[in-house]
Every structure is written in C-alpha cells, then in structure tokens.
Amino acid sequence: MAEELEDIIIIEESDAAGSYAPHESESILDDDSSKKKKIIIFGLVAFLLVLIIIIVLFFILKTPDAKNTSSLDFIETKLEQNTTQPIQPSKLENMIAKANYLYSTGSKDEALFLYEKIAVYSEAISVYNLGVAQLKDGTYDLALQTFKKAIVNDEKRCVSAINAAVCSLHLKDEKNFRYYIDLAYAYLAREKDSPLYSYYYTLINYYNNNYLEALSSLENPTSKEYPVTQKHLRAKINALYSNDYKAIEAMEEHFEVADSFSIALLYARVGDLTLAQKHLAQAIVKNIEPVKSAVAQALINLKAGRVATASKQIKNVTDMFPEEVYKPYPVKVELKESLFDSLKAQLRYRDKIIHARMFNYQKIFYFSPYKVFNADQTISSIQKGNANIYIDNLASAKEYLTKSASTSNVNQGIVKAIQKALSFKLRESNTDLQELVKLQPKHSILHYNLALTYAQMGNISKAQKHFLLSYHLDAKNYLSGIFAIMTSQLIDKDSTKLATIVKDSISLEDPSEKIDLYKTLLFISDNNIISTADWLDKDYKQKPLYLALDTIIALGLNDINAAKKASHKLTILLPNEILPHMMYIDSYFSDLKPKEYAKEVLNYLKLQNFDFNDLYYGPYITRYLYIQQNLITGKLFFLRKQLREVLETTKRNTHEITSALALASLYDKAYEESYTLYNNLIDDLKVRDAYTLFLGAVASTAADHHANAIALLELSKMKDGSFLESRYALGLLYLEVKNNQGAGIQFARIGDNGFSSEYFNFDIDLDKLLFEKEQAVK
Structure with a gap:
C-alpha cells in the first residue's frame, strides 16, 4: 500500500x-x-x-500558419504510406522547396526520390519540378517524358515546352526540338500577364536564333527572376554581335567567381590583357575550365609580349593535357591588317616607323661615309721594307714588301667598291668587299666598309659582325665601335661592355668635330634625345649625314621648324634620291590629318624627278619607305607596273628590283605574285639573308602556303638565331599545326620584354571550331 x-x-x-507533499501525520489512514x-x-x-x-x-493536427510551419517529416511519413489522399498545397510547396534544396546541395538521388513521391499526390504542382530536376541531372529522356506530362496536365505549358525543346536539343532530335519550341511560342500568349513573360520570350527567341529579339527582351525585362541566367544570355548575345563592353557590363552585374573564365575572355577580346589575366588567374585557382583557362592564359601572354612566360605555360599545359590542349582554341596565324589597309598603314607609319630606332639607324647608315685606306700606313710599310733590305734582313724585308703590295691591291679594290656603292650598285660592292676581306682579313677599314654595305642591304647580323671586327682591329675607329653598338641593339645582342669601352675612349679624346659627332651618335644609341639637342647648335659644314642627324634629332625633340629646315637642305643637296624626300615628308606633313596627309604626299611625290637607281639597286630603307608611301597614297598598282617594266628590260643584276616588286606586291595584296617572286629571289638568285627569308615567309603566309612559311622561317632562324621576328612567327605557325613543343622552344628564346611583331598576328579559328562541332554532332 x-x-x-x-x-x-x-x-x-x-x-x-x-x-x-503530504505530512507524515497524513500517511496512515x-x-x-x-x-x-x-x-x-x-x-x-x-x-x-x-x-x-x-x-x-x-498540436500535431494543427495547420501551420505563417509564423509556425510544422516539420516536413510528417509529409515524408505520409508519403511512405503510399496513400493517395491529397496534401494541402502549402505543405507540398514546402516539400518541393526541400527537394530543391537537396538537389542544389548535391543530394540528387534523395531529391529525385522526393519529387517522384510528391508527384503521386499532386501531379499538377510537381511534375514540372521533377522534369527540371531530371533535366539538370542529364537524364534527358526521362525529363522529356515528364515535361510532356506537364504539358498534358495544362500546367506551366509554355516553360514546359521550352524545357522539352532543350531536352530534344540534348538528344539531338531536331524535329522534336522544332515542334516543342514552336509549341512554346504558341503557349506564350497565355503568359502575357505573367511577370516571367519577358523571360519566356527571351528563351524562345534565343533557341530560335532570333538573338536581337532575345536581347531586346533582356534589356527590357518584366521580372528580375533568374538574374544569373539573364545576365549570361545578355553577355553571350552581346558578345556574339561584338558588343564586348556591353557583354562585360552584363557579366559584372552580380559578379561571381564562377564567371571568372568567361569575363576574362571578354576582357581579352577588348584588349584589356591585365584584367583578362587577373580573372584567368582566379579561374585557374578555382579550377574553372582548367585546360581552357591555362591555354587562354598562355595565348594572352603572347599578345601581351610576355613570350617566354607563355612558352612555359604552353609547355606545362601540354604536358598535363597532351590531347585536350589542342581542342579549345585552334590557332589561326594571320598577318596584321595594318600592313595592308592604307589608313591603318599611314597611322602605323606616322606613329611608329618615323620614330622607330631601326629606321633611324638605317637612315644614319644610308648617309654614313665609306672610308678609304690609310695612305700613311701604306707608306710606312714600304719604308720599313726598304730599311730592312738596307740592313740585309732579307726575310723581314720580303715580308714587309709583300704586305705592302697586298695592301696596295686591297686598297685599290676598296676604292672601286666604294665607287660602286655610291653609284647604287650596292650588291656588287658588297660582293667585291667580301672577296677583299679574304685577302686582308685584318684590315679594319675593309671590314668597316663591308659592314656598312651589309647594314644598308638590311643584313644587320652580318653588319654587326664586321663592325665589331673593324673596331677590334683598330680601337681608334670609333665609328665602327658606335655602329657595332647600334647593330647589336637591333639584333638584341648585349653591347653594354662594348658601349662602356667606346664611351670611355672617346671621353679621353680632345674636343673636335668628329668627337662631337661620335658623342651625338652615342646619345642616340642610348635613346638620350635630350642630350642630342646640343648638336643642333653646332655650326659645322652641312654634310648629308649632319643634316640627316639634324632632322632625326629635331623630330625626336618635336622641333618641327628645325626638322623642316634640315630636311629641306638635304633635298637640295641630293635632289634625285628618294630617302631625303621621305625625310622631308616626315618633317613637313607630320601635323596633317590622315586624308590631307595622303593628298599632300601624293602631290609632292608627283613633282619630284627621281632617277630611281636607289630604288632599283640601292639600300633597303629606300625601297621600304617608298613602298610604304605608295601604299598610303594608293599608288602601289602603278609602282608594281613600273618595277615589272624595269625588271623585264634591265641588264644589271635584278636582286633588288625583284625584292622591291615582291614587297610592293605583298603590300598590294597580290599574295601569290609576292610568294612567287620571293621564291625566285631565294631559290634562283640565292638571296638568303635572314630578313629576305623572313619576308618570303610573310608572303607564303599571306598566300596560305603555311608549310612553305615554316621551312623559310627555319632557314631564317639558322641564318640569324637572334632575329626575333622569325622565331615568333615560327612559334605561331607551330601552334597552328598543333606542335606546341616546337612553339615553346621558339618562344622561350624571345623573352618577356614586350615583343610585338610588326607583321604576324594570331586569332582563334572559329570556322574550325564550328566545323569540329558540326562533325561531332554528325
């Protein structure tokens, strides 16, 4: 108890x-x-x-209000019982939300199971959601059947038809796709009062390839639903029509790291390589499109002049993905449009060529004096020989007299070679000087003259070699030393030590006109244009080289009046030569607008009385600049006609005429003719310096003979391994033929110094991508 x-x-x-609690007294009753x-x-x-x-x-049976929603476990329990009693809509919506959440967090199987269970109780609400889940899961057959059910149930017919069309696309069923997208358009009118009307309108037009209509609705939406999809569509369509900045603007809205790769490509398209690289770095860190991101990063570095870095990246991605690396961005090598368009060529000529180091040096070489033998040194050798005979040292006397006789023959040959060079028989002069060097390999002046002919012919590598030899043979031959520095710069060879020696030696010399000239040339080689200003105040005799320096320096200092004055005097001294008049044009017409500039140049050239020997047989710079001005003024066709007539009738060597015609034909877009002429120049006339081989490759590329271009560039590289244009072009062509290893080797030698090719460019071969895509579909 x-x-x-x-x-x-x-x-x-x-x-x-x-x-x-009871008291103890109450516990006993x-x-x-x-x-x-x-x-x-x-x-x-x-x-x-x-x-x-x-x-x-x-509490269990109480219907949840807005503030108190019961657990979804009840619904799940009811679903497990396989009953067919309908469930209240609010609970179904909660259940669908849970299924959606499960799907978005990666629990796809659980989500799909939940969708199917819900469908048993209320198809009208959930069939569409089941279809969406199946579509996202990639089960397109099942999704298509589910969307068909949704359409039959008369629920979400428009968007269900759109999704059915998408499923058909994935299933490569064009007929079904057309049926459902047309069905969606037929049901679209029912959605006119829906906030999602513009979104459905966009999707239907997008899938019907009516991109402008789709873009219009995207720009004027009736709802802010699906913001990510809408911004992606806006960006994609704008990019399709090259509205790249609008595409970027769309992608910047609600920016997500997942969009890093796409926006990087857009920034690359507009030329903002810095931002492109920034976003690509993010994409690589997040492992977004790893192959595409890595390849794109390398290609952008090529565009940005970080060529050695691009080389490493190309090698790395090729090692990691040896097959996939060639699929996303097939490279198409092409020539720059600025080479051929008269307006772009003019802008390029006036902005870059006039002030470029290469062409300023070429102008200096053109007007630089050739040197004759040292008569005092020759007499000294003869006197030494006679003295040795007198003292009965016959062996020594014979050596001295033999040397003096040989030197006398060489000196005589130098004089004849100089005469040919001054008469614009430049190639003949160069050939004679090569033979003389074999007789006297230690003759400083001989090497200087040979180097100067090479420089004027455009063979900078050989010019540098002989200028350097000349200076080493005679340390007082300062002009050789200075020109060795200049040519080293043009072929990217380090000349720091040489420049220090030459400068120190010249600084010890007594002041004179020659020393002032040497110091001014050294300032130009240092790109120290401010220090060259003193040269303009000198009152020396007006020699062609001095007037050319006055013009170059005055243009560099933007002293147009001084440039006009000097170039005008130069044309008076040399009225029949082309180059002085090119420098006159640079000085007098530099401030004119493009159309006026072309008009004035054309009228000016018509008035000149050139003898054209410098064009047909002389220095390369004359041919190049004169052809450029004929491109700018639209007169290339007539120049080519003139050159052909001379080529057919001349009895002199045809090397330079052929070269001029080949170059003019290239710029006039007569690519096959240029290609044929360069092959003739290289194969028959044996002109095989690095630059001519490179131009032959340029013509081959333009004429779509890319295999021939590769062969010529390989030869050019062998002739001059420091010629970066050849290496860069060869690297691009190797990328095009899917030889990334070969491309990487060429690019590795160029460096990260901002190199930009004057001739070659590359793009992504969209036609090839489309073709491969169509083949994959078939």
Missing part, C-alpha cells in the same frame, strides 16, 4: 504544478478512507492522461 501511494504521488508531482482516496486519485490520473493526449493531437 505504501509503495502504491508513493507511485501516485510521483505522477502527480510530474503533471500538477501546485501539488504538495483507515481502510475505507484509503480505498476512497485510491479511487479519486486513479480517476484524476486517467483524466490527466486523456487531457495530455488531446493536447498532443491538437
């Missing part, structure tokens, strides 16, 4: 807040009162248990 009473008291304490008390207590307990069950059932 005592145990039962104790049990009841414990239950009461757990359920009745106001219960009290008689039998009757004890029985009655038991009945009362048991009755109270039963009542309390019933009350608790009612309260619990009330």
